[in-house]
Structures are given as C-alpha cells and as structure tokens.
Amino acid sequence: MKKMLAGLAVALLSLALCFSSALAEDEIVFGETALITGVFGFAGGELHEGIVDYFNYTNENGGIRGHKIKHVFEDCGYKVDCSVAAFKKIQAEYKPLFYSGDSTGFMKAINPELKATENTLMSGVSYATNLTDAATYTRSFIIGPSYSDQMAILLTHAANEQPGAKIAIVHSDSGFGNDPIKAAKVKAKELGLDLVEVITTKSGSVDVTTDVLKLRRKNPDYVLFHGYVLTPINEFMQQMRDLGLKTKFMGTYWSSSELMIMKGGPSADGYLGVMHLNYFDMEKSPGKEWDAMRAYNLKVHPDKASRPNFYMFGWFQGMVWAEAIGRTLDAGKPLTAENLRATINAIENWDTGGIASVPVTFRNNSIPVGRIFRANIAKGRYEPVSETITIN
Amino acid sequence: MDWLFFIESSLAGLCTGAIYALVALGFVIIYKATKVINFAIGEIMMISAYFFLTFAGIFAWPLWLALPAAVVSGGLLGGLTEKTIIRPMLGESPISVIMVTIGLSNILVGTAQIIWGGGPQVLPGFLPRQPIFLGEIYVSSKIAFSALIAVAMLICYLLYFRFSRGGVALRATASDQAASFSMGISVPRVFNFAWIFGCMATALAGILFSASGGLSPHSGGMALAILVVVIFGGLDSILGALVGGLIIGWLETIVGAFWGGEYKMLAIFTLLTLILVIKPYGLFGTKEIERL
C-alpha cells in the first residue's frame, strides 16, 4: 500500500520534472523519434548514434554559427502511436526546428499535425516514394533517393553494364518491401531490360529454396533485393552460388549495410549496393568532413572502430539540418519553416566533404542521386564502382 | 505444369516440414503433460540459436560440443520456465496460461536484445553446402541436412518415449495425472522433465532454422506456423505433430512457389480454419468428453 503510493508520487514527480527542464536562450532544438528497439532497432540504433555524435561534434566545435544544438529524443520501437505521442510531447515542450521520424507510417500519420506546427520540418528513416509528393508533404523531405529512385539507379547501372540484361526482383511482402515495385517494373521496361521474375517473400522468410529454384530456371543476370533488413539475402546468394549461377546481386540502401552482406562470406563478394553516402570504411579518404567524423568517432567511441552505413545516415541527416540552418542564418533570414524549406530546396551541388558520395542536390523533397558500391569481401569494405547516377 | 519444379519444391517443403514436426513434437510433449500451450516457443527457438552462436561463434567450441550444449541449454531454459512461472499457473484458465507464455516471450526478446544486441547475426556454418542432385532434381543440402538431423532427433524421441522409464512416466501422466500420482510417479518431476525435453527439441529446431534463415531477437516470429501445425494435427497427438508438420511445411512451400510468398500465411491459416470447422480437434486430436 505504502509502496504503491510512493511509486505514484515518484511517477508524478518525474512527470513534473520532465516538463520543467529549461531551455537556454540561443539553443536550437532538434527532435527525434529514435528506433532503438523493435525489428529495425539494430539499424535505428546506429542511425541514432550517428545523429547524436554529429550534434556533439558540432557543439564541441562551436555549434551552428554559435548556436548550440539541443537534441531531444524518445525510442518507440516502430510503433506509430508511441511515435505520435513522442512527437507531441517534444513539440509541446521544445518546438524543434527539425525532427527525425522513425517510420513511413509515422511520417504519413503526423503530416497534418506537422503542417500545423509553427516551424518544424521533418526527415527520417523513410525513403518511401510517397513522401516525394511535395504538394502533400510540404514539411517533410527525404535525406537521399526514394526507394523508387534507388531501384532506378540500380537498374540504370545494370543497363549501363549490360544492355538488355535479364533482371529479377526479390522483395518482402510489407509496406516497405512493396513500395517501389510498380515503379521499378516501369523503369526496367524503359531501360530496355528484360524483367524475368518478381518474387515476393513473406517477411522473415526462412526457406528460400523454392525461390532459388525459380531463379535458377530464369537464370537472371541481376537479382535486385529490396525490403529486407534481417535478410534472407545471404541465403539467396549462397544457394545460388552453390548452384554455380553467375548472377550479380544488388540491393537498396537498407540492404547494403556491412552488418549483413559482409557476413555472407565469399558468395556475397561483388554484391552491388546503392548509396548516396560514403561508407565509414573506405580505401582512401573521400574528404575532410569524413576524416573529422572518423576522428571524432574514434575519440568518443574507441571501442567501435567501424560503423555500418546507418551511422553515416544519422550523421548526414544532422549535417543537412545544420547546413540548412547555417545557410538561412547566413542569408540573414529568421529561422522559420518557410525559410528553411526554401534553403533546402535551393541546395545544389553541395560538397559535404566526403560524407555523401555524391554532390547533394535537392529535388522533389529528396536527393535523387546515388552511386553504386561493390562489396569486396576480402577487404571487408564497399568500393565505389560507378559514377554519380542522377534520376530525373 | 512444371513437374520437375513441383517435385523439387515438394522436397524442399517436406524438409522444412520435418523441422516443423520437430518443434511440434516438443510442443505436444509439453501440452500432453502440462496442458500448456506455449506461445513462447518461437522465442525459445531464438534464444537457443543465440546459445549456439555464443558457444560455437564466440567461445569457438567445436561443433560436437557446441550443438549439444546449446540444445541442453535450451532445455534447461524450458525447465527453469516451468519451475518459475508455469507451475504456479497450472489449473488456471487457458487464457491466463496462454498470457503467461506471451509475457515470457516478451521478456525473452528484450533479454536477447540486451545481451546480444539487436543486430542480425549469422550462425557459424556447420551444414554442408554442396548442392545435391537426385538425377535432375535439386535439393539444397543445407535444408536437406537440417531435415536429416531433425528426423534423427525425432526418432530418438519416439524410441525414448516408447521404451524408457521416463517416457512411460510421461505417457502415464498425460493420460491420467491422478492415477500416475497414486502409482508413485512424481507428477511435478514429470512436468519439469516434459518442459526440458520439449524445449530441447524446440532448441534444436531453432538452431537449424537460424542456420539458414539468419538470427535476430525478433526471429521468434518463425514459430507462427508451428501453432498451425499443432492445431492441425491435434494438440495432444504426437502422430498429429509429425503428419501436421510435413503437410503444413509442404503446403506452405508449394503455395509460396506457385502463388508467391505473400500467400503462405493465408494458405496455412485458411487450412487451419477449415480443419477447425470439419474436425475441431485436429486430424488426430482427442475430443475432450464433457460432463455435467
């Protein structure tokens, strides 16, 4: 009885505390619904650390034009109602300028709310094709090419390497997995590629044998994977290699991390991923910012010598936000949503010092640009194999 | 109709089915003894696969040691579960017992994430990879060897339960608890024993699945099909577990091969609905006699 009352008191007290934290005058606030738990937690956790590290790094180097960054976040494990709650809480208390959303569902759900906020712009983990609709999503943008654009980049690369090649697409049966499939079919036709097979697997699929059998019969030159994080990709590649198939494998951003493909062993060698960012591990430095990031990571996380591409995503996202604010301040404009939006839309051929693998240009709420990287299993790293591919 | 493809798919499906049968057997052993439907079965598979990863991958034990050690650890986890949270619930309403195992599954997922992190893992390869060709017919050796191991374990179990003292005690308890108690069988020990053995079968299947399907704290979802298998075969029927496992494994694979992966769950759950309408207690389950 007494214990319960005490518990209640603690809970109320903590609620009160949580609403009383003061905000310093010239701080700029960024909000985030992090994705630390749940099915995508392993990727979201790295992404989150990338964001945190970038903000700390910026603060240690004087902030954005002298403004310190305050970062507030909550973990929601991919649950929309929780994310909405977190957004409202952070919005009520801090009115952040930028906010990172943790799922496509959340970013869609929050859109009306977001438009009603004073000054908040949102980007996040989603590359959903819908979000490129700038008329509906006036306050959201994508930090990279949309899933459809990613597929288009991969297909373009295949068409360049081998005109008229036979293509198979393997995707998961989920909102994420189904997103770009229609667009990809159209694009393949446009590029004169021969789409021989589209395989839908249930998410978390265990046995890929029959799918491999199908692929063996069609013997495609390229297999494109999309919609996987805890992938059956390795199993696909292994069985197909065991069968002696010479197919090349490709995958979209979330399927191009070091966490899965590098564990695939020899059969994963030569896997092609699409990235608008550079990887954390590169043969030679792509730029000054990249060096600074590595040095900073080494300083604060001496135990983590390598990072997957999700970390880069987080760092880059923070960087885009800071750049938008910096440019707006430089232009002498107040930090309103309209001004920030205009600044982002105007970003053209921005050199990120090696964080992005391409010059950054915003179009259609997104950065429809990418490069193809190739997995070199022996060296344990990805290597760029294509020039910048831009989708119009 | 591509008959070669059909045969190849059927073989792959039956191999998956053999592993399903192994999990289902573990499930049925637990159900027969304690009347508990274990919704945490997928998570026990997942944790056991992490045990194997730890022993074989991190401690670098040889396979002959790591595999049995992981299986036994999975069994001990089952025994511990029975002792701590299942035993106090015996005799409670089915809903309470189901929910306690669902609670357990949440605890196991969180624990796995805390201990091993949320990232995907690849188990050290211990299955042969050379493709097998039976004439024209291709069989993935990984899945074929998984099935062989599962079948070997199944046979051991069946022999054990038929001929050993422990097996007799288990069967006696399953058919009449009060009578077995009066004959000097320690019913609580049999319960514990059933959980240990049931979870050992589950653990092995978990390792086999993860060996080709990859592993993460959320891999437990793979066990959803097992619930279909046991209801389809009959909750208290070992024969039902074996036949149900093979049929469901086969059906799932064939539907996936010919219609697409998105129809797999639909197909097996539709079959489940049909069987519930036609034979409410599954193919081989016994109907409970109701009394006033």
Next chain:
Amino acid sequence: MRIADAVSSYSDDEAIFRTRTQRVWMGILLACLLAFPFVVSPYLLFLGCLIGIAVISATGLNILVGLTGQISLGQGAFMGVGAYTSVWLANQFALSLAVTLPLAGLLTALVGVIVGLPSLRVKGLYLAIATMAASVILHFVFVHWESVTAGNLGLNLQHAKLFGMELDSDFKLYFVIIPLALIAVTGARNLLRTRIGRAFIAVRDRDISAEVLGVNLLRYKLLSFGLSSFYAGCAGALWAYFFKVITPESFPLEVSIFYLAAIIVGGMGTILGPILGAAFMTLVPEMLKVLTLLLEPIIANAQVHLAPMKGVVFGILIVGFLLFEPHGLAEIWRKIQRFFRLWPFKT
C-alpha cells in the same frame, strides 16, 4: 467512515452507485475529465485520447474474454476492420462521424460473429488459434483488397466531421472520444445487471449447466463476439480519425496482445479492470521513458541502453500480475478503498 449501506428499495439495491459518497466521487471524476483538456499539455491530451480509445477496445474485449470466457487474439484485426470501414465511408461519401462510427461498429460486429462461429465447436486454446487465423486472414485482406484499402500504402483521412463541425484537433476529438468511452463503459456495466450479462457469465463459468438452465449457448457466444467486435470496430474507427492514416501495419497481432494484457493487468471480468488496465498499459511505456530520462545522469546514455527494457517490463507486468495479483489492478483498487473506508480505525 461508512458503516453500512442503507437501502430502502430493490431499485436502490440494483443501482450502479448505491451510496451518496459514490455519486459524489463520480461527479468529481466527471468534472476532472471535463476540465482535463483545458489544463494539460498537448502531449497529455494526446495520451488522454489514446487512453479513451484503449478503454473502449479493452472494455469490448473484456465482454468477450472476461465475461464470456472466450479467448480472442483478434481484437487488433477487428479494430482494423472498424478503421478501414470508417475511413472508406468517410472518404467515399463524405459522411459524418455520427454515421461512420456506428456503421464501422456494425460491420465489425458482423465480422466478429463470423469469426466467432468456431467457438460453438472449440474452446480455449483451439479458439485462441482460430481467432489468430482470422486476424491473419483479415490482415491479408487489408493488404490485398487494394481498391478499398489501397494496399500497403494505406489510406489517409481528412478531419472527422460531426454535426457540421470539423474535428481538427485533439482538443475537439477529446470531447467525442471520452463521452463515447463513458457510454461504452456504462453500456457494459448495464449489461452486467441484466439477463444478457448473467448469461455471459454463466457461459464462462459452466457453459453446459447454463445451457440446461435455459441459456442458448449459440446465441450468447455469438452475441458476445458481436458485441465485443462492435466495441473494437468503434475503437478502430476512432483510432483512424485520431491518427488520420491507416495501413495494414497499424493493427498487427501485437495490438491484440496489448489488449489482452490490458484486461489481465486491469482485472478480467470486472468493469473497472479494463479501464485501469487500458490506462496503465498505455502509460507504462511513457513512465519508463521518464524514468530512463531521470537515470541519464547516473547511467550514461540510459535512454539508449535501457530501451530494450520496455519489452521486458511489458512481459514482467503480464507474468507478474498473473502470478501475484490475478485479479489485477481492480482488486488492488478495492483493497485501497477498503483501507480508506476503515481508516483510521484499522490500518
């Protein structure tokens, strides 16, 4: 301290609130609910609405599981049916919430009755899996009936309309959700003191005896499924109006489990239980976040490291309540009441 309840007529004895004290407290509670949206932050207002929706759904599930003793793992999918129905009706015909909500409830009730059909032949564990099958099949329908559901893309919804007014904020929706939740709870409470409620409990406690005593099992099991799904459908419709977007992934199996957990933690088979359970289970993750924030100075990066604890705590709550307080929060509340009723004479 109260000594006894003086009751002068059967009508008084059958009333929900038998004493003056109870009525006064109820009045205070209503006043608080009314004042709530005027004084709290948008975040707490959001949580208030969320709890209101959860209360409706949990109360419905309690009718089926707690009162009638039929296990269902389909509550989440039923909410989905209600959500899709209301969104489709609202988008196609620009109907008001006053129309879409009952229609969503009715259609869901129909689906619930169909899903409940196996309950005539199977019980307990078999029924649990049968309802799970229904939710898998419904999920498939949500994904693949693209002309109605738009598949994986999901549907967007404009602001709800009611009597010519746009419900364009949580503040306005609150005044729809909370009264509906009160109506839902009162309905369940009323049901409990009539022949239907008694028949439900009789089916739960001893179905065969109930049948011999004149209760038609077929009718009451299906009635319970239908009624429970009606509640779920209404809750789902409100959920859709509240979040303004639905996808097939909005209503996974976890939602069904969440509601089962809520009525277990709250106290099955009582009226208060689902209310307390829905509120508690909605607030626990929020409380945990606050707690980890407080631990931040002590444990570096506590927010990140303790995140997986949420699942563990959810599991421990279920197991812990089942093992140590199977009658849930409602029972704890009763104990507190008894304590204060006797206070200060007995401590």
Next chain:
Amino acid sequence: MSDPILTLEGITLSFGGLRALNEVSFDMPEGGITTVIGPNGAGKTSLFNTISGFYRPQAGRVLFRGKDISRLHPPKRAKLGLARTFQNIALFRGMTVIDNIKLGAHSHLQTGLLSALVYFGRARREELELREKIESKIIDFLEIDHIRNLPVASLSYGLQKRVELARALAIGPEILLLDEPVAGMNREEKEDMARFILDLNQEWQMTILMVEHDMEMVMDISDKVVVLNFGEVIAQGKAAEVKENPEVLKAYLGSGDVADMRRRLGAENASGAG
C-alpha cells in the same frame, strides 16, 4: 394424481460400446414425487441428462404432457418448465447468490441487447419485477435472505445446494429434477431440504423427479420409486412395493455381489459414462 406429465419410452443411450441406458420406460404422474434409485453408475444421472436434453439417446422418446420433446435443445426444454439441480453443485462461481437465482429465470425474460445496454424501459422494469418476485417467493421460502448478496463460492455446501434449488425454482418449473438433493448434508440440513421438497410438492403443487441415495428419505416422501440397475428399469411402483421386490433386493440391496458390481461400475465410470 392424474395423467402422466412426463413419459419416457424405450430410452437407449450408449457411449461408444457402453450402454448407459437400455430401453428405459416409465412415466411420472403430475403432482407427484417420483424417485429414481439404483447403485452408483446405474445410469441415474445419464437419465437426468437425457431428460434435460444434454444427451441425445440413440433410441426412444421423451414425452412432456404427451408432446414429443426428444429433439428439443436443452434451453427450449428449460423454457417448457424442466428445471433441475446437479449432482455436483453447478453454481456460477463468478456471480452472487441473487444473480445465480436470477439466471434461472433467464428464459422467461425478454430484455433485448439495446435495452440492456441502456438499462432503461423494459430492461429496468423487468429486472425490478424479477427481483421482487424472487425476493418474495423464492428467497423467503428457502430462507436465504441473509446471503443474497454474497458470492456463491463463499457459502457452505448445504447452502450452495439450497441456492441451486432456488435457481431451479426461478425457472418456474413444471417438473423439478433434483439430482441427489441431500447428498453430503448433515442431519439438520437434510431435514430442512426434505421439508422444502415436501412443501414444494404439496403447497406449490410441483411435480418432482429425484435421484437420491438416502433410503430413509426416499421411502418417506416418494409417491413412486423407479429402480435402475445397469441402465435398465428393474422395478417401479409405490415405495412400499418396490422395497419388497425380490429383484430389487437382489440387485440393489442384496450384499452378495455388490463388490463385484461396484468394480464393474467403476470401470464404466472411468470411461465417461457417468
């Protein structure tokens, strides 16, 4: 005594290969007390279950006031006025005494779902009327007013039996089937129960069919006794006649092969014939 109110014609019921009832035929005079006796496992409870419709006999008919009710579902039979109590008390443990009794009246109430949800109009009126009726007739009569709001689980065995009787009365029975109404009671409780049964029969003009082991009580209050053994009627008639029937004495009261009989009956019990 007048025309039979209930007639059984050649009832045969088997479970798997086991025959629980074999060609059972007898009838019950309206307004009388009929008692079925027989050793454990003779098929008495199966007979009750057949009459209330829970078991479907393979052959034979049940006639109620000359009308064949063999195909009616249990709830319909309850509505006709076949009320019963159970050998092992079957009260609803989640309800209070008064709610248990009210449940008995279930089939006579009309309240629909909507009315029930708002508890207004018919629902309210009906509930209050029912309460009034139960209070004035049943609760007073059975002297259970002090426990009406208690949960049934907290009551003593004797009181639970009494509540079960109250619930059966709320059905508004034409025939009251009592399955071992005084089993397991102490002397005082037994006397109370016997008094209630006699009152019901004489003052309420109620027809009663009873299964009972307590021979003293059976012989005291029964108008007619039916003896079952191995599912067959071996004798029926007035108590005094049956008592002297040599067949009955041999099969039921005789001691010679009782042990053997019990063993065989035990086997039958275990296989679910009850």
